[in-house]
Amino acid sequence: MSSKLKETFNTPEATPPAPAALAAKVRTLAPSMTRSMQRVAEAVAGDPAGCAALTVTGLAERTGTSEATVVRTSRLLGYPGYRDLRLALAALAAQQAAGRAPAVTADIAVDDPIADVVTKLAQEEQQCLADTAAGLDTAQLEAAVAALAAARRIDVYGVGASSLVGQDLVQKLLRIGLIAHAHADPHLAVTNAVQLHSGDVALAITHSGRTTDVIEPLRVAFEHGATTVAITGRPDGEVAQYADLVLTTSTARESELRPAAMSSRTSQLLVVDCLFIGVAQRTYEAAAPALAASYEALAHRHDPRPGPR
Amino acid sequence: MSSKLKETFNTPEATPPAPAALAAKVRTLAPSMTRSMQRVAEAVAGDPAGCAALTVTGLAERTGTSEATVVRTSRLLGYPGYRDLRLALAALAAQQAAGRAPAVTADIAVDDPIADVVTKLAQEEQQCLADTAAGLDTAQLEAAVAALAAARRIDVYGVGASSLVGQDLVQKLLRIGLIAHAHADPHLAVTNAVQLHSGDVALAITHSGRTTDVIEPLRVAFEHGATTVAITGRPDGEVAQYADLVLTTSTARESELRPAAMSSRTSQLLVVDCLFIGVAQRTYEAAAPALAASYEALAHRHDPRPGPR
DNA sequence: CCTGGCGCCGAAAATACCTTTCAGTAGTGA
């Protein structure tokens, strides 16, 4: 018709608005824009994240224009209104942020802000898990699981940080009804290792593969006929000489602030978890009720008052 | 402040809301939600892209609830209102589309071959790390680090699996010259907590946030004026009542074979590592030589023979 | 130089959407 009843601009596209091609679209359409609209478009393309945080009024103010102009620009860019442009802006900002994320693989520095520390640490440990999973010999793992599941008795050796990993494994094995002991004291470990024989399992955890305090008891167990397993980052290390089965953990590069113990622990725990689940699968008939029972028993520790929940 | 003039819910975090940790946060907070809110949270976590396209009214209708409930849920998730949740949703959808999708891994089954167990476990733990990192409140973390670095004495409480995490932290802190103790015995923990006062730090680790054995000593320390920190998966749990600072760990879904303890441990260890590195940064002058010294001391344990190497 | 036409622009009205209040209802413990 002749009169314009509504300022509905010839929306250049009937298609649903673009996701990330926004900057390009701004460039394409800029020549056909009026001065004020260009200012808005420029602001939007230049700082999507910042603009996404603004209301219509805010953006108008920031660009020295009016709300109406902001809405008009949104329309021209292919969105029904500012509300939708804003959503697209938030999405764009997120994509940009995600693209930049992998850049933080750098080492953790002394002056890193705490937020970077969190990100870097999480990424390094994730990498460490992936490496370990990729490098784990499933045949050896399978054999270790079989030995554990059938064992009369299980002794675990670890000192320092590895001691905690050993305790973790033992805690879990006990929960599904196996007989397991963790030894942190090398003397007692050796003393007990003498008791082991065929059908028992001895498991040593050492990142360096050279920890004498852990190798000794494993050697004794080995010589007494027990099945010996080593979880180590050095499959060629001394500990491997006395191990029937070797499970290799990954060795992440360590830095000044991040001692090797940190990544080796992550790696070791993954192996330990795999062992546990493997054993639980194989002894499922017995393990399932045992797990349920121990869970139930703990539930009452939360709240001293008796009764359900 | 007797009457509640406004329905302002105790927003669990004062920090700006999370970007991509939304699914994790939903899981974390779901237990503390009412039925209607759970429906909303579920819809939001299940279809971020779809929900981002809806208005409050639309989402309320889709979930069979009211606008008020939608807003309440948004608040609980840490956003000022629905508008902001919607923006975050759009951002999340964009990230997922960009390939960063959390990739829902299937549950570990009883008859999974061991190779699958390794893969799935590694993936779940990686996801757990990512969730935790994304959900960590850096302001609280920063404050906790500052408190630890300046502490006269540090007591750590944890029982069961969390006990090992506590020991891990203490081992590390000791290595850089801080005075720290891990308590697994609740009675001794309380006895010692009485000794704490302003300038000391008490740190409790409990996934459920309801472990009485851990809450008690923390409460005592809190009442004696110590700075109290909680590492928990339930920031709304009882333990938070006595914690000056709360560090939230992520809650992965647990299955029959994979008890909650497993993923909570991964999560807790990441937090603990972050604390440690933060403290090491702040006390670098003292920490660096201490780390080097303890490393040196250990080197001689590998090989009993004296001399270099 | 003046005048009319044209299109850009923003103030303010109109609308849509979001937030808050409030009262009804169901569930819970005494």
Place this chain on the structure above:
DNA sequence: TCACTACTGAAAGGTATTTTCGGCGCCAGG
């Protein structure tokens, strides 16, 4: 059974967005 608490949605109350509408400046022609 009754009192009490907590959850919930309808509707009132506010903001943010969209639309309308008139002013203003630029330009061409008189």
